[in-house]
Amino acid sequence: MALEVSHVVGGYSQIPVLKDISFDVKDGELVGLIGLNGAGKSTTINHVIGLLTPHKGTITLNGVTIQQDSQAYKQQIAYIPETPVLYQELTLREHLEVTMMAYDLDHDQAWATAHELLKTFRLDNKLDWFPANFSKGMKQKVMIVCAFLTQAKLFIIDEPFLGLDPLAVNDLLNLIEDRKQKGASILMSTHVLDTAQRYCDRFVLLHDGQVKTEGTLSELQAALPEAGESLNDIYLSMTKVDRA
Amino acid sequence: MTALFKTRLQRHLREMAKYLRLVFNDFFVFALLFLLGGLGYGYSNMLKTLKSGYWWAPVVALLVLVIVAQIGRFATLIEDADRVFLLPRERAMHAYLVAARRYSQGLAQATQVIAVFLLAPFMSVTMGWTVLSLVELGLAQIILKDALLRLDLASVYQVTGQTRMNRWEFKWLLSLIILAAGLWTLPLVAVVLALILDLAVALWTAQHWQKQQIRWREQIKLEDNRMLGIYRFFNMFTEVPMLAGTIKRRRYLDWLFKTIKPQHDHLYLYLFSRGMVRGSEFSGLVVRLTVIGMLLLYFVRGEWLPVVLVALFIYLIGFQLLPFFQQYDDVVFTHVYPVLPAQRLKSFVTLITLILSVAALLLWVVVVIANPHVLTAGITLLVEVVEVWYLARIYTPQRLARSTENRG
Structure with a gap:
């Protein structure tokens, strides 16, 4: 459960x-x-x-409430909001790195996954752009890539x-x-x-x-x-x- | 449509009045009176030393008048939503724009009159101009400004395809030709030329506007920029909520982030440092205050005054930076990421320490250059170290913990 x-x-x-x-x-x-x-x-x-x-x-x-251990609880969740939410000052590459840092992912392994995801969603040539200036659909894709980069148990x-x-x-x-x-x-x-x-x-x-x-x-x-x-x-x- | 402009104008004026009250507080008015008095006195003293017949006198007059002619922009008060909601009423917008131009005239023409008025004694001393000629020149200046504003109005429409008629090069060139003609021949020539220009633009607009599209996007952008300029000015005196600041990539500063390794506990340092450097809101503040401090300290001599000023500036910078902590509160991931709030605070303290240390070092260098005393340099440095340490390591965490508590 x-x-x-x-x-x-x-x-x-x-x-x-x-x-x-x-x-x-x-x-x-x-x-x-x-x-x-x-x-x-x-x-x-x-x-x-x-x-x-x-x-x-x-x-x-998985047996934990957020009150008991917020870290253990949040660690298991990846979230894709309805309206894309981005850090205005970060490039796409930096968004991915922030996600890796937040979930404490292995750098090389996470980047391997990231490149695959970026290729799937045709974002691999936009790594140094500000996603804040992307179209809505592309922002949405950034959200998806960031979320599926994690090894979350609940999406x-x-x-x-x-x-x-x-x-x-x-x-x-x-x-x-x-x-x-x-x-x-x-x-x-x-x-x-x-x-x-x-x-x-x-x-x-x-x-x-x-x-x-x-x-x-x-x-x-x-x-x-x-x-x-x-x-x-x-x-x-x-x-x-x-x-x- | 004129009614729409009127309501918008009322709202705009109310807003401006609100800010102007804040800008022209008693202290500032006092300082301004002194400044104007001083400048007036200086100007009248300078006039006494001048004689007639300098070759450069008309050149100075020309430069001043050309620059002044560009002051006073076309205030349309157009809003972003207009391109959706007013699009079906595009033809009716003309009445709105005419009303907007009429309003824009006020401030613009007042500036022209004051400028010519201020320039008049200079011209009569150095160029021997009579009152009549000066009045004629003033008339030419007013008609010229009228024509330039008319050009702005015409450029709202796509009359000349992709290129706008009111590009700044074009406006400068027109002003330069007309005013030069007036200054080196007879002022009446400028009046006639300005009239011809004004009538030509008026006729051309009248013939064309009905068949043309409004450049909504560009016009909205122009108006936004105009308002941004006004807000920036007010922002020097008071807090302006509309001013979100702009974001630039600033790739040439990427080396600053090299030392921040992408590790779990560096998350907020990674984020804050980039936000600080690429956003203009807070970094602009730090740079402005540091530069002002450095300029001031360069001219200040003494044993204790520099120390007090340095302490004051570091305090000001540190204090103004505190709200940056909440910069990412409305990004949902700030709350969703499995990162402890304590890490965020720790990163923030590191950032503040860094910024204040750099500012303190710069201020210290200026103090040493201006006051080559070992004692002053030593005391300043000591005060700086203690203050930076206290502000960043003790005061900031306490203060932020309290404001988080208050928020619930």
């Missing part, structure tokens, strides 16, 4: 956005976090990466598909698959449901700060038999309940 979120109540202020949320991500599993804008996906992610502290409940990563990816070209989307999915094989877990939030349906092992459907349903696609289909076959249909029927 890699990540375990249990009975978390939390949010940015005293008013909770998340109302008693529980789910888990197992080793070698890709879990999709699905929900409307404002459902609480990003808040959940911010709690998991430790930016926010839950009012109630616990978040455990947290916030809406990765918007702004990436189809080739990069495909490469990212291959990377995720490869890390899954090696036992890493991935928590990914997205609105691109047909991609999610094809690649995620399990889904957590968030609505209004609560976990509406959770499970594999067939489990979801069984729970909502009249909703339809695809994840898209299930998702739409789930939100309709509220609108009616």
Whole structure:
């Protein structure tokens, strides 16, 4: 059991956005976090990466909480934010080095991985540029390269598909698959449901700060038999309940 | 559209008024009065020593007038979002731009009048010009400035394709020709030439603007630069939040980072050092204060005054650098990376020690050059070492720990 979120109540202020949320991500599993804008996906992610502290409940990563040992907890996480976040004054090469330093990676080995990743995402000729001046998609690729440089046990990816070209989307999915094989877990939030349906092992459907349903696609289909076959249909029927 | 300009102008003036109040505080006004009085006195004394008939007198007048003619930029108050929201109203923008030019006239023309007024006694002494000629010259200067601003307005449109009509070389050349003609022949010639230019640009713009696109991007960039200049000026006196500072690669300074090996515990030193060198906000501050300190100390003689000044400047530099610690707080990875906050503080202390030591050394060298006494040099050095050590190693960590606590 890699990540375990249990009975978390939390949010940015005293008013909770998340109302008693529980789910888990197992080793070698890709879990999709699905929900409307404002459902609480990003808040959940911010709690998991430790930016926010839950009012109630616990978040455990391979037996450690951030309160017990923040170093051991953070060491296991690699994060790809929805909007690329970069150091304005650092070149691409320096971004990679900072990542290596932060996670205390072996220099030569990490650079070998880095060159491979850079080639995949066609960034290998831009090492001395400021990524802050890149296009959104290219910034996103920098984020992906930095995250997959690490040997993290849990990858947290916030809406990765918007702004990436189809080739990069495909490469990212291959990377995720490869890390899954090696036992890493991935928590990914997205609105691109047909991609999610094809690649995620399990889904957590968030609505209004609560976990509406959770499970594999067939489990979801069984729970909502009249909703339809695809994840898209299930998702739409789930939100309709509220609108009616 | 004129209404839009009016609301923007009001907001702009309110903002300027806010800053001007801060700039012209009692102390500064006092200093300024003294400075102006001194300059005026010096100028009138200098005039007494001058006679008529210097060959260089018209050259000086020409230079002053040409430079002054460039002062007073076209303030459009255009904003970045305009290229999206006002794009459908591009034709209506003309009324806005005309209103903007009218507003820009105010400050620009006042500058011209004051400049000619100040130059008048010089010209009447050295060149023997009459009041009438001087008034005519002033008129020429005003019409010229009007034409130059009109040129700026015309250049908002893509009238001449990729090249702008109001490039600085072009404006300087026009001013130079017209004013030289006025100074070496009759001032009335300059008036006529300026009028011809003004009318020509006006006619040309009137004929063309309706069929042309606005250069949104360039115009926004120009306006941003204009505002940046104003904010930079205010920033010398007070804190301006709009001034984020610019970032340059400065590859020639990369050797500075060579000693910082990419190891886990050097992460923030790696980051801070690059941020400091390539960003202009804090490094500019350090350089400015150090240079001012060095200049001041070069002219200061005495046993104790240099010591006090050195101590003051090191304190100022160190104190101003403290907010740099929070520079990366809004980068999420600062919080996500598995790096202990203590490491960040340690790196920051190292950085501050380094910067202050270099500044202290530079100030010390100037003190030694200006005051070749062993005692002063020795005491200054001692005070510097103690102060740098205290500021960087004791004060900084305490202060930053407290501000982190306050943030929760």
